[in-house]
Every structure is written in C-alpha cells, then in structure tokens.
Amino acid sequence: MxxxxxxxxxxxxxxxxxxxxxxxxxxxxxxxxxxxxxxxxxxxxxxxxxxxxxEIRKLAGLDAIDEAIGRATEMGRSVFLANRTAGVGNVHSFALWGYMGYVAKLCAQYDTHFVNIAGDYLAAAVNEEVIKQAYLEAGRPDAFKPDTVRYVPGDQWAWTSAAAGMLKRERPAATMWIGYFYAESMTLSEVGAQIGAIQIAATTNTAQLPFFIASCDYTLIGEEEYAAGAYLSKExxxxxxxxxxxxxxxxxxxxxxxxxxxxxxxxxxxxxxxxxxx
Amino acid sequence: MKRQVPIILTTVTAVIVFFSIILFKPDAAGWPGKFDRMRQFMAAVMMFMGMANMTRVHGSVIRKKDRNWMFSVWLLVIMYVYAIFGLIVGNTNTTYRWFYNAFIPPINATMYAMVAFYLTSASFKAFRARTVDAALMMACAVWVMISNVPVGDMLWSSESWLGGMAGVRDWIVSVPNSAVSRGIAVGSFLGGFATQLRIFLGLERRHLGQG
Structure with a gap:
C-alpha cells in the first residue's frame, strides 16, 4: 500500500x-x-x-488459545497478548482486536489476569475499549484492572526490553504475539520459552516466521493471522x-x-x- | 446511531482515499492530504492524553508504594523533564539531541546484540531432527550457514561444479525459499484485503467497542 x-x-x-x-x-x-x-x-x-x-479448516494455533487460557487459570498466572508496531490504521491491529476480544472474554469468564502490552498510544486506547467490552460481554466489567493495558512506547528495543522484563517478573502461563514483528520476535519468544509459557504467535512477516516457529508452541502463518476474527467468532x-x-x-x-x-x-x-x- | 456513524465514516473515508490516491490523478482535490492532517492532529492530541494517562497510572503506583515504585518516579521525571526541556530549547538543540544520542542508540545496540544469544538457544531447539521435515530444514540451514563462511568455499569451491556450496545455497534461497515466501505473501495480501473489506463493510466491529 x-x-x-x-x-x-x-x-x-x-x-x-x-x-x-x-x-x-x-x-x-x-x-x-x-x-x-x-x-x-x-x-x-x-x-x-x-x-x-x-467450515474453516482447523487451525491448531487458534484452537490452542482455549487450552492456553485454561492452563493459565489452573496455574493462577496471567495471559499476555502483545503487539509493538500496529497503530490504529494498520490492518494487523484489526486482526489483533479479533484475538484480543476473544482472549479477554475468556480470561474474564475464568477470572484470569489478562495483560496487553501496546506499543502505539492510539492503539492502546482502542485496546482498552476492546478489552472493557469483552469484560462487559462476559458479565464481569468489574474485573477489568487499570494495569490490563500497558502502554510502552513503541521504540523497538525499549519496548522489547520492557516486555521481556514483564515476562521475566510476572511469568505468565500463556503469551500471544500477534501482528507484524521485527527482530524483537526472537527475544520475546525465547524469553517466553525460558519461563515455560505456552506461546502462540501469528505474523505475516516471512523473515520472522522461522524464529516464532522455533520458539513458540503454535505459529499462525500469513493469512491465518487475519482469519482469527472469523474463526473464533464462528459468525x-x-x-x-x-x-x-x-x-x-x-x-x-x-x-x-x-x-x-x-x-x-x-x-x-x-x-x-x-x-x-x- | 452510535454504531452506524463510525461505520459510515470508516467506509466513506476508505472509499475516498482509495479512489483519490490509488486510481485517479494524484492529489485529486487534496483529500488524502486532508485526512492525513486530521490523523496527525488527533495523534498529537492523543500524545498529551498518553502523558496524562501515564501520570495517572504511575502516580497511583507511587502513591500506593507498589512494587518497583521507584521506577515509576524515574519514568515520570524523565518524561516531564525531557519534554519540558525540548519545548524550551527546541528539538534541534545540541544538548537536547546529545541526551538522546548518548543513551538510546547504545542501549538499543546492546539489546539488539543480545539477539545473537537468543538465536543460539532457538537454533538448538529448531535443529533437533525429530521428523523428516525437521531434518530437511536442518540440513538446509546447516548448508546455508556453512556456505556463508570461508570454510564453505574451502570444502566445495564456488568455481567448481554447480557453483560449489555457494551456488547450491543461492539456489535454495532464490528458488524454494522465494517460492514459499511469495506464496505466504500472496495469502497475506488476500487475508489483509479480506480484513479491510470486513472493516469497510462494517462486519469487523471490535475496534468500535462492539462484539
């Protein structure tokens, strides 16, 4: 474009x-x-x-979302979902919001702490609305916490350091890397692997796919990233x-x-x- | 009405931008530029809202003396001092730029360098030949890696049959690898286009705070 x-x-x-x-x-x-x-x-x-x-063919990465949240619930640990680059005008953000709404709703239903790390200040505001709506749909608007959406300026390594630090400190049971990532994909997914989180990645960047495939449990390739909204909603x-x-x-x-x-x-x-x- | 207005605005804007930039004569009626300026203005307003939000969130952390509250103090001090300093002296000031250049690029370079270690641990996991596919991938990866260092040329010279290790590497990279990458790229384009159409048609409504 x-x-x-x-x-x-x-x-x-x-x-x-x-x-x-x-x-x-x-x-x-x-x-x-x-x-x-x-x-x-x-x-x-x-x-x-x-x-x-x-019917849309089975996508293991999307089916694994329920499993990952279930595991986080059993372990009493949080679920992280993040994207650094996507602003509000970016098609990856719209794909991300499909995942976000679904994951946040499930987390609200199971009373599991959900965390979103945003790298764009406009997207962070929309993320908050999407998550609040998901909590409302789950009948638990009170479960939304102020630290659910964490905005970290999207400078590549500043954002990555902050996200990796949060992973190390809070040790979430599930991490989801959705959208367009650059070299930070390796750092994030390896830190996630080190803490033993179930990791689901979805990207269209062919240069970063091998890193996600090596370090994550499930990787959605190319257009599979965009199919989430339709697949998860079953509309x-x-x-x-x-x-x-x-x-x-x-x-x-x-x-x-x-x-x-x-x-x-x-x-x-x-x-x-x-x-x-x- | 609350639901329809954002959808109509999205669709109308998308259609105008699409037709006036991509298809018709550039800068037809200057609409794309106007939309871009509107977006920039909103982004500037959001910047202040972002600062206010950061102050609220981190102010609360400091008040409650939450874990690592001292980092919140540091963040707020840096944010306000640097912003006010920049507003006073301007962003071309040498001292203002020195602060950025002396801290941010070296820290970024340090983080980037750490990727090498993560690559090593990821490679260790990736190069376990559990299946035929994984073995094939590992063989290709080892081949490409060796052919990229001088020892590759020593083992099989690029001046010999098939262009040596480098010749086979170039074939792997430019034929099967490119074919797969382009296949993914075509799928990604169609996926992205379908997503954009869902937005234009008002089927994708999550960003409007609707399920």
Missing part, C-alpha cells in the same frame, strides 16, 4: 485510460480489488441469506469473507499457472505479465 502511495504521488505523464494514475499495476490492481470486493459481497450476502458456508458472515479470500487464492493460482505457461511459450509476448503490469 505504501509503495503504491509513494508511486502514485510521484506519478507523472498521461493518465491511463484517462482516469487512472500512471503507475504500473494501477488498472490491474483496481480490477483485482473489484473482483475481490464482488466475491466478498457475494459470499457475505449468501451467508446472510442463510446459505451454508464451508457465518465473517466466514463468508474467508471463503471469498480462498476463491481469490484459486484465481491467483490460475493466473500464476497461466503466467508460467505464457513465459515458457514466449517470454517476450507474456500477456499475463503485461496485463498485471498495466
């Missing part, structure tokens, strides 16, 4: 088709967005009309968006296959490549 924004800002010359910015992939990107929107609209409408939706309309996403994946696979064939047949006249660049 930011690349496109930068490219669009620098775009010069004659607009494509008279209305599109002169940026590579502007028209094809628009068509892709329209196709995905129509697909999502179709499946959401189908779900609203009561038509059966396919058919949200499931519809996941189905649309999967259909989109099939279309992408077909386009990739066509591109490979076109490249093998005639690299200069690869119509798929030209179409995507338009």
């Amino acid at each position: 930011s690349t496109l924004l930068a490219a669009a800002a620098e775009a010069q010359g004659v607009p494509r088709w008279g209305i599109f910015v002169d940026v590579e992939g502007a028209v094809s990107g628009f068509i892709t967005a329209v196709i995905l929107t129509v697909l999502t609209w179709y499946f959401v409408t189908a779900a609203r009309a009561g038509r059966p939706m396919p 058919p309309m949200l499931t519809g968006t996941i189905v649309a996403e999967d259909v989109g994946k099939v279309i992408v696979a077909i386009v990739v296959l066509l591109g490979v064939i076109a490249q093998l047949v005639s690299p200069e006249a690869n119509f798929v490549s030209k179409m995507l660049q338009f």
